[in-house]
Amino acid sequence: MRVLGIETSCDETGVAIYDGEKGLLGHQVHTQVAVHAEFGGVVPELASRDHVRKTLPLVEGVLRDSGLRKQDIDAVAYTCGPGLVGALLVGSAIGRSLAWAWGVPALGVHHMEGHLLAPMLEAEGPDFPFVALLVSGGHTQLVEVKGVGRYRMLGESLDDAAGEAFDKTAKLLGLPYPGGPELARLAEQGDPTRYRFPRPMTDRPGLDFSFSGLKTFALNTLHEAQHAAGEGGEASEQSKADIARAFEDAVVETLAIKCRRAVRESGAKTLVLAGGVSANQRLRARIQEIMEKEGGRAYYPRPEFCTDNGAMIAYAGWQRFSAGQHEPLLFGARPRWPMEELPAV
Structure with a gap:
């Protein structure tokens, strides 16, 4: 199963493709540091607008880098929360729309679960159980x-x-x-x-x-x-x-x-x-x-997967898609979302 992952929870736009057999096929991240630097912090409205501009070009870029077409994607995972509500809605809307257009399932992923599972993207990752410091x-x-x-x-x-x-x-x-x-x-x-x-x-x-x-x-x-x-x-x-x-x-x-x-x-x-x-x-x-x-x-995780990225969302999504989880067409954003509410796999 190949999963396209989209991350837009705050001030980085990340897109990646994870293959259950071959691992990570490609990922790209656009940072908004230049957008927010003059304000000394993240401006939510500017973050949302930048996600609108950058997400689809990054999707096209990751497909190109991976040598894949849209027909090769089996599912789409996107960050549903927690985060900035406007930024989350951009990724959720794009992720859900792509899945509908491509005729594949979609799933909203918990941002912190993505971080928690990111070390498993490495060749030698941890086994359950463990304690995580996020x-x-x-x-x-x-x-x-x-x-x-x-x-x-x-x-x-x-x-x-x-x-x-x-x-x-x-x-x-x-x-x-x-x-x-x-x-x-x-x-x-x-x-x-x-x-x-x-x-x-x-x-x-x-x-x-x-x-x-x-x-x-x-x-x-x-x-x-x-x-x-x-x-x-x-x-x-x-x-x-x-x-x-x-x-x-x-x-x-x-x-x-x-x-x-x-x-x-x-x-x-x-x-x-x-x-x-x-x-x-x-x-x-x-x-x-x-x-x-x-x-x-x-x-x-390696430093590039410590900050927000699409690879961790694609991998977390793959874990849940592999267990048969998916969601109906209706989507939204959860800026506050306790991780303990997530269903077990």
């Missing part, structure tokens, strides 16, 4: 995974997700959009001993997260550095780098502490790390270290 711009979640659709939420962010905290702190430091990767690059120049930020909610039981306080702590630390520079002074570039390093260390260590707690409580020997923040090299190294000490193993 860290993206809008979500930070620890999930116990026993199979496709068999999910139990262990913990999640009560306010800002880790990716949001990265982006907002980067903006405080005057870094360009998108801020998360820029902050990580700046942190490479920072002194890890100058500042120490708190590790929120690690001194109490449970697996929930809270990162909004770290953003405030970073702001106060920046103000102290500016005050030390004198009247009307600006914090030095080194001070900003030191703040970035302290912030990144705090987020990474907080995530690591909760992951270690989750694998110990669940008894899992496999941890999956996925989502945009999972590309952070310091986080990967720390998780790898923890799982080695726990006698287990960590899995994560």
Whole structure:
């Protein structure tokens, strides 16, 4: 079965084709960084309009790159939620329309399930069961995974997700959009001993997260550095780098502490790390270290599949189509969609 996957949940347009026997046949991603950079963040209306312009050309491009025709597609999967409602409706409408025109089934896919399953696109992916840490711009979640659709939420962010905290702190430091990767690059120049930020909610039981306080702590630390520079002074570039390093260390260590707690409580020997923040090299190294000490193993997708992409949607769709799942012609978008509501495969 060949599945065309369409991802339009936020500010990347992704299209891919997954073959159940041959694997990923092709994928393309268009990023909207240039569209939103001057505003310092995603503008939903502009995101939706850009998806309208880019989705069909990407579909044509992936078919061409894969050496396929529309008649070779057996099913269409599209991101139905969660995400920006306007952006989701673009992908849903296009995906459902293509499926109707081609006479094939269609299915709305959960965006975070796509991220969760993305490591399985690799040649050596994880086996069920496992614990997954999903860290993206809008979500930070620890999930116990026993199979496709068999999910139990262990913990999640009560306010800002880790990716949001990265982006907002980067903006405080005057870094360009998108801020998360820029902050990580700046942190490479920072002194890890100058500042120490708190590790929120690690001194109490449970697996929930809270990162909004770290953003405030970073702001106060920046103000102290500016005050030390004198009247009307600006914090030095080194001070900003030191703040970035302290912030990144705090987020990474907080995530690591909760992951270690989750694998110990669940008894899992496999941890999956996925989502945009999972590309952070310091986080990967720390998780790898923890799982080695726990006698287990960590899995994560290659960097191009950490951020939003059509390949993960095509693969998640293939899993569900293979189990006989499909949906009626009526479609919609679910900007808020608990993953635990998904049916098991």
